[in-house]
Amino acid sequence: MTGKPTYQRPMLVRHQAGLMNKLSRVAGMRPLTEIDGVPVAALVERFGSPLFVFSERSIVSRHRELRDALSVRLPKARLAWSYKTNYLDAVCKVMHREGSLAEVVSEMELDKALRQVAGTEIIFNGPYKPEGALEKAFRAGARVHLDHFDELARAEAVARRLGLAPKVALRINMSLPGITPWSRFGFNLESGQALDAVRRLRAGGVLQLAGLHAHVGTFVQDVDAYRQEARKLSELANLLAREHGVMVEWIDLGGGFASNNTLHAQYLPGEQVTPSFAQYAEAIAEGLAALALPPGREPTIFLETGRALVDEAGSLVTTVHATKRLTDGRRALILDAGVNSLFTAFWYRHDVVPAQPFAGTPEPTILYGPLCMAIDVVRDQLLFPPLSPGDRIVVRNVGAYNVTQWMQFITDRPAVVLVSRTGEAALMRRRESVETLLAQEEVPAWLA
């Protein structure tokens, strides 16, 4: 030691009133050097960068937290893992091991789920279920949730052909104050379309109406939406029992709970505004109190919670490739992962932290990905410490939707790793390569 101060890249920041809020707090920023006890540097050395890392501990603890919040209020509640959120086999396995059913919205997801659970443990949603998929679902005993009248007729035809009388549910959409209605899915409640569907289904004499389903939105931060949704579906169930002789066996309230992320349009950080599982569960229980079915006929309550269960478990480790200075004075970092891997950068002001101890005064910084496109921005404004090429950054809370919606655009999709509760790390999905790409390609004979 010479006693000299350590050299840091020189930095100059002009003070601007009001800027701090926009850039969010930096005072509390701590490096994230380990994920569940495994050094980030070791993970990158072993599996490369960029790298998605999932914490099994986090998935399990979130799952149990939600299950417990429900079970103390609702005796017959079950979770159905929303495959679209993250359908890596290993992630689904953890969810199923914890007691979740599978909620699928396509034939591909159905095929994936059938490899993991019994058909009767599958809920099949979505507006597009071709005949072949319906047939597969009915044969397996899956719960098919019907989305529109054409599908109802198609499902009847398939069931009739198979000589089955499957139990199905109707997806219902409704207007809720403050929530943009997802009216394109299911049968509308207020207009009377839902009851038309009930009559139509019963008149068909093939399918058995056994459930009601709704999904009111995604990243819904207002627990009151769930109170009202639960109340409206309860009242519909009461009406079916009273006037149509239909006793529903399940009510599925869909997904949509917010995770700890922060939307672009949001002022306060997610962890300060996102309701707890207990608050959501409480609202649901209050809404369901309107149910007035005979004792012993209480329906099973399903929830299809997606992002709130898995977002926190996932991190994206990325490496600083270069740093540059923009003409407006901001520092820019070019990272090896961009919106191609991190689709959710379009929705969230992601929580990003350096993966190694850092020094120096934070300055206004923009984080770019590696793509040759203007939209490739991981974070557009934050106060960030000065980093150098080769330094690593962890983007936190990225476990939902990224490893399903990522794009194969100009480069490979990164590897995905799971860290076990005992600190073991193993691949869940290999990094792609040019071979992955070429495996799908053909060159027409006349060009060969």
Add this chain to the structure above:
Amino acid sequence: MDTLQRLKDLAVSESGFVFDPHSGQTFSLNETGRAILEALKRGETVEQIVTDLRQGFEVEPGADLGRDVHEFLLLAREQGWPVPQVEAP
């Protein structure tokens, strides 16, 4: 007004807080930035500044001080500081 005088007018505190009496604006510098500003006030060239920094700081191998100083000077010019024109390193 001559450039050097305007530079000398920039008031710098121990903690790197800078006040520009001509524009009324305030800035923060880190320790390295402050060393560069002091060197500019002494009228040093980029080369002399780099030498100063090497003497005054513990520099990790691989650090490109010439590029860093150049970049800092460009940034300072953009902020309206009376910094002499510099050549790219």
